[in-house]
Amino acid sequence: MQLNVETLALINGGQAVALALMLWFGAHDGSRYALNGLRLRAGALVVEACGDFLLASDVHVSPLVVLLFGNGFNLVAQALTIVALRMVLRRSLLWRTSLTLCAVGWLGAAWLSVIHPNYPERVLWGSVILVCNNALNIAALWGGCGKRETRAQCVLLWAYVLAIALLVWRNVSMWMLPTPLQSISAPSSINSLYVLLIGIQPLLASVGFLLLYNEILQRELFKLARIDPLTGVNNRLGLLEASETLLARARAKHESIGVLLIDADHFKSINDRFGHDDGDRVLLELVANIRSMLRAGDMVGRVGGEEFLVFSPAVQTSDLLALAERIRVAIERTSFSIAGESYALTVSIGAAIAHGNEPDMMGARRRADMALYDAKRAGRNCVRIAAS
Numbered sequence: 001m002q003l004n005v006e007t008l009a010l011i012n013g014g015q016a017v018a019l020a021l022m023l024w025f026g027a028h029d030g031s032r033y034a035l036n037g038l039r040l041r042a043g044a045l046v047v048e049a050c051g052d053f054l055l056a057s058d059v060h061v062s063p064l065v066v067l068l069f070g071n072g073f074n075l076v077a078q079a080l081t082i083v084a085l086r087m088v089l090r091r092s093l094l095w096r097t098s099l100t101l102c103a104v105g106w107l108g109a110a111w112l113s114v115i116h117p118n119y120p121e122r123v124l125w126g127s128v129i130l131v132c133n134n135a136l137n138i139a140a141l142w143g144g145c146g147k148r149e150t151r152a153q154c155v156l157l158w159a160y161v162l163a164i165a166l167l168v169w170r171n172v173s174m175w176m177l178p179t180p181l182q183s184i185s186a187p188s189s190i191n192s193l194y195v196l197l198i199g200i201q202p203l204l205a206s207v208g209f210l211l212l213y214n215e216i217l218q219r220e221l222f223k224l225a226r227i228d229p230l231t232g233v234n235n236r237l238g239l240l241e242a243s244e245t246l247l248a249r250a251r252a253k254h255e256s257i258g259v260l261l262i263d264a265d266h267f268k269s270i271n272d273r274f275g276h277d278d279g280d281r282v283l284l285e286l287v288a289n290i291r292s293m294l295r296a297g298d299m300v301g302r303v304g305g306e307e308f309l310v311f312s313p314a315v316q317t318s319d320l321l322a323l324a325e326r327i328r329v330a331i332e333r334t335s336f337s338i339a340g341e342s343y344a345l346t347v348s349i350g351a352a353i354a355h356g357n358e359p360d361m362m363g364a365r366r367r368a369d370m371a372l373y374d375a376k377r378a379g380r381n382c383v384r385i386a387a388s
């Protein structure tokens with residue numbers, strides 16, 4: 001089947017508008033950056049569609065106008081896509097770089113259309129700009145294929161690498177012909193492949209954007225479900241999952257895990273005296289204090305209002321007691337500043353050892369709870385350890 005360029009452009013424009021609507025209305029939650037990035041990409045698709053519709057109306061509009069404005073729309077759409085991708089990925093936006101490339105690209109294309117019309121040179125020039133644009137997108141996604149990064153990033157990255165390879169191939173094969181082609185509609189396998197790529201590229205990139213957005217939402221939800229929003233440390237679910245991993249490791253290495261239950265003393269009096277907001281600030285400072293005492297493999301989480309749980313892998317009773325005492329003394333010595341006043345806060349700590357042969361951490365957690373109760377009964381600001 002033979003399709004002419006105008007029909008293809010009309011199809012591409014329609015597809016771009018449909019994709020833009022899907023991106024705009026299909027996503028409404030999640031991080032502001034990801035959402036704005038998706039909306040900017042939708043805007044880029046609309047601009048791209050304008051270029052396509054112009055190309056489709058070639059019969060009614062002067063070819064020069066089509067060339068100048070068609071290329072212009074396309075270049076603006078690419079610049080917006082560069083920024084949109086960086087927004088979604090939360091990289092620096094590079095507005096200036098992308099718009100400069102867009103302006104330089106358009107001036108070159110205009111020169112090779114009006115002042116010195118030359119199709120192969122215009123293709124070469126356009127390809128150089130496209131390669132730069134794709135390289136910027138690759139740079140944004142780079143590091144994307146490291147072990148912490150996502151599948152969607154890798155998919156997009158390879159799509160951009162393939163686009164560059166196709167551009168290089170298009171130019172090399174065109175310049176190697178005895179008579180270079182004079183139009184994109186000239187019959188040749190590289191032209192057909194290139195037109196196909198241009199046709200599916202908006203779809204591929206939009207699917208890539210949606211996958212990225214979806215991954216970001218999933219990551220946010222995963223984090224929200226496991227992190228305490230006030231203090232930023234693990235919540236109960238985060239602690240439960242971490243404890244399972246730690247216990248499995250301890251079992252394999254025949255080690256034990258230290259468990260500390262840390263509770264602020266008379267915290268209610270802080271709230272009563274200074275209000276809940278200042279109480280929150282004290283909790284943040286308390287967590288920072290606890291964290292600063294921990295080793296790299298240790299973990300802290302919030303189990304309730306002013307109660308925190310610490311897991312310290314591969315420790316003996318004496319190490320655990322020493323750690324608990326260090327935390328207690330550090331907090332006792334900290335002068336918490338509340339509403340311009342300095343306030344002394346203390347903590348009581350219950351400690352217990354979880355052995356690798358225990359089915360879960362519940363037993364050790366219960367023992368630490370009993371030890372904490374003993375510490376409170378002993379007058380607070382002290383450490384008690386449970387018999388294992």
Ligand SMILES: Nc1nc2c(ncn2[C@@H]2O[C@H](COP(=O)(O)OP(=O)(O)OP(=O)(O)O)[C@@H](O)[C@H]2O)c(=O)[nH]1
Binds near residue numbers: 230268271276279376
């Ligand atoms: N500011 C703030 N206060 C909280 C939060 N969660 C719980 N609390 C407060 O922590 C206080 C805990 O009070 P209690 O359980 O009586 O314990 P306490 O006053 O620390 O006394 P002891 O534990 O017996 O030493 C209550 O006033 C809660 O309102 C929170 O997220 N922010």
